[in-house]
Amino acid sequence: MSDKAKDFFEAFKAGKMSRRELMAGAGKLGLSAAAANFLLNGAATRALAADFNWKKFSGEKLHLLLNKHPYADAMIADLANFKTLTGMDVTYDIFPEDVYFDKVTAALSSKSSQYDAFMTGAYMTWTYGPAGWIEDLNQWIKDPAKTNPNYNWDDVLPGLRASTAWNGVPGGELGSADAKQWCIPWGFELNSITYNRKMYDKVGVKPANNLPELVETAAKLTKDLGGPYGIGVRGSRSWATIHPGFLSGYANYGQKDFTVSDGKLKAAMNTPESKDYHKLWVKMIQESGPKNWSTYTWYQVGTDLGAGASATIFDADILGYFMDGGDNKEKGNLGFHAFAANPAAKAPTPNVWIWSLAMNAASKQKDAAWYFMQWASSTEHDMFGARKMDFVNPVRQSVWKDDEFRNRIEKSYNGYLQQYEASSPGARIYFTAQPLFFDVTTQWAETLQKMVAKQVPVDEGLDQLAASIDKQLKDAGLG
């Protein structure tokens, strides 16, 4: 970059120039809009450099393990700025999402030092943490010598900070005082309703306000639309079926997966309230869910909505966001709606999935890796991703206050911001943190499948599920 161009951007950063002036000026300097955006973020990155020795690990080489995801794409688009800022080199391995976590488990369990940092979800850290594969990041966050003064950790949404911190005790409360910060929230999704506004208008219904209403609305949509079905939710035999809409609604009815007393866990899926909730859920799928429900994952739920095969989904808000753009048939036709499943509840309680960054305990250059992690989770990068890329939902409060970001969303995504604002206060992880997370949720999904296929009645199925989980807890010394 020429010095002239550089001065120019510094002037903008210092508030001496409006954004429009900047863009016009950049045009005169012969820079394309895209290049200008990148350089602009370069200026923001240099602003980061104040009062902190970013060059400390200059010349070191980091290696990352990434999932093929828009968040990773946004990071890669901005990565050159990190390299300039620190003088470090960063390489990465990207694996498809379908096999990503297998790769992570394989890499971590072999104690390989190949990867310094990697993408993960919070649930996975309940395995990686106790296994000793990842570091408690408080050691770095709380050390002013290692973390730049502008990092502003408290700017990260409190629910997310808490949800990624756990003391490692089975059943231990997330975000407790003695919790270890296993990973840094990076981007996240909460669960709400995305619906097809055209189809809703055609049938003359409004987005449902609670689960009993949703069951009815979905049935009416299925009947009246003559083709598309009413409600898409996931159904595959996997933890991924439990954590989105299903658990969000479950939590809204005040239900828990476990009760914890004296450090012992007990399965709590077979309370009368839980049984009623399950009955509603099963009925909804049987009447108006996808025909091949038990094979439905994130992809099928999204694809159906985007291609006009379903009228509603109760799933991640960003899944709706993706389907409202791109080359999807229903792009621009979707609407977003916060959802509290329980008619008696005051507000939504969406369970969240948090793509986060974690540090490999076997890494040989942890301090350098932390440099990358604090940059990648900085306000500056978060802002860049949110404004220019699909880094949605950002995890920082300051980014949610940014007008440019808000305007971009407001303009193209009908009701997304309102949905977000109504949902986010209650958004956190509603699972009990414990090492049998994947065993329990897989079996839960299996039980749901049997209920929907009418192989077992809801009451009986839940009693069996609870009994089986209690036995496993006992075997593992947790129950």
Next chain:
Amino acid sequence: MESTSFIERILRGAALSLIVIFFLFPIFWILLMSFQTNEEILRIPPSLFFTPTLSNYAALITGKLATVSGTLDIAFMKNLWNSVLLSTASVAIALALGVPAAYAFARFKFRLGEDIAFTLLSFRFAPPLLVLLPLSLYFQALGLTDTYVGLIWVYQLIALPLILWIVRGYFEDISPDIEHAYRVAGHSWGRTFLRIAIPLARPGIAAAGLLAFIFCWNNFVFALILASADKQPVTVGALAFVTASGIQYGQIAAAIVLSVTPTLALALYAQRYLVEGLSLGAVKG
């Protein structure tokens, strides 16, 4: 089949057509999908009519995938190259090791001979997961993690037993008389093996090599667990089009077409060996 009647010929033709449709329709459909955009693929109901596009292939070959949020690099051609490298090298090594061993089992009755043969076949019994579980630890210690050498070694589990058993059968079919005559004429054992036995068994070796190649080509779990992203085969590469913002079916279809092409070319080239070469230890007339 001199006695085939007209009706029988019709019936045979009809049966064969049904079979061809059953096996090739999905392939045909995938081929069609590879020329469609995702929006066209996801139509209700599915339709045969569309405007063909080469964009899927263009994206795969140039390595640039245009999305709404910008251009992404994809490494499909690199994946394809890895598959070629891994499968070819693995089959070549499996042939170098397997053909002499197959010859030994076919021509000599030796102590523990059948036991060794069975042990070699039994490598097929080991569930891949069982081996992979501890293997990553060993590879770490041996420095073989993330190397082509390590992967090619593991691929022997797929290729070697197959080659051994098919080629063994073939050697057993060939009368040893010619080899004898050659030996009697004063040639060394090594010369006999290279000049007589191998050329005679060439169809069997070609057929076994091709099948082993196909099975190596289709594997994906070994590389996934044991190597980094730049050494992944097409099988893993094709999954890259399953992204959070949707499954790119058109590109997956194009990826399948591109990944099948080399093997198909090889099979068509080796066509005459393929059928002739797979006689497995029964007697030739």
Next chain:
Amino acid sequence: MTAAAVKSHEAAPRRRKANLLPYFLSLPALLVCVGILIPFVTAIYYSLLRFRLNLPMLKGFIWFQNYIDFLTDATFWHTVRVSLLYTALTVGVELVFGLTIALLLQKPSRVNNVISVLLLLPLMTAPAIAALMWKLMTNPNFGVLSYFVQLLGVSNFKWASDPNTALFTVVLVDVWVYTPFIMILLLAGLRSLPQQPFEAAALDGVPRRFVFFRITLPMLMPYMVTAALFRLLDSIQQFDIIYPMTQGGPGDTLLVFQVRSYLEFYQYTNVGKSAALLIILWAITYALSNVFIKQWLRLRERARGLA
């Protein structure tokens, strides 16, 4: 084969028992594989441990407790049943189907040869990716197969999603992928059968059904056993098709060995249980193959006698 040939075949080279040459020829192959099999021993050791990666403090030697837990667990026996049923169905259907096709293509002609190679196409598409396509083709909205089924008047066919049709669906995919493998082996066998018995039978006017059951089939047996053996080894360890299509569901309908042990290891990080499960699978595979190989050796001797 002439009598002289048979004689020399039996006599000269096979007698060189004291020779070290065969060991020299076969040991490299063995050594290369044995290196890979060291992990196998480790896995046996793991299977005797209570060993879950995310509960490290529980790690300890427990002898055969993992095995005992499985043997007394009803869901384990379900896994055994499904795995064996899947294997029997796929190997059985593929053998019959593969033999039929091989018989239809028996006569060597250019058309038949090209068809036989084209029929290998399903084998060349990696099952892990083909499964994605099958999932799309059986999707009730966009799927072309679902569309055909609807045209036939079946409106509520749920493919892999219904416990009653899930097994059918994955077996269908397996048959699609692997029948060509059996077909090509049997075709090779058919074409290499000696002609004399058939010519003699034709001269004597023996009915064709009799020829098929009394001459063709017995002579083809070694091929069928080999083909079945290789399929059996893969089929009982099925993962590539079932996991992407159903993840073992719906319910526990398709929870076969490899899917289950995959979940135990990669999702639950329960190394001990996963290893025990795989060792049991290995033992079953070993026992079944042993039967097949004995059969193969016997049939081969007999086929030799027949000719």
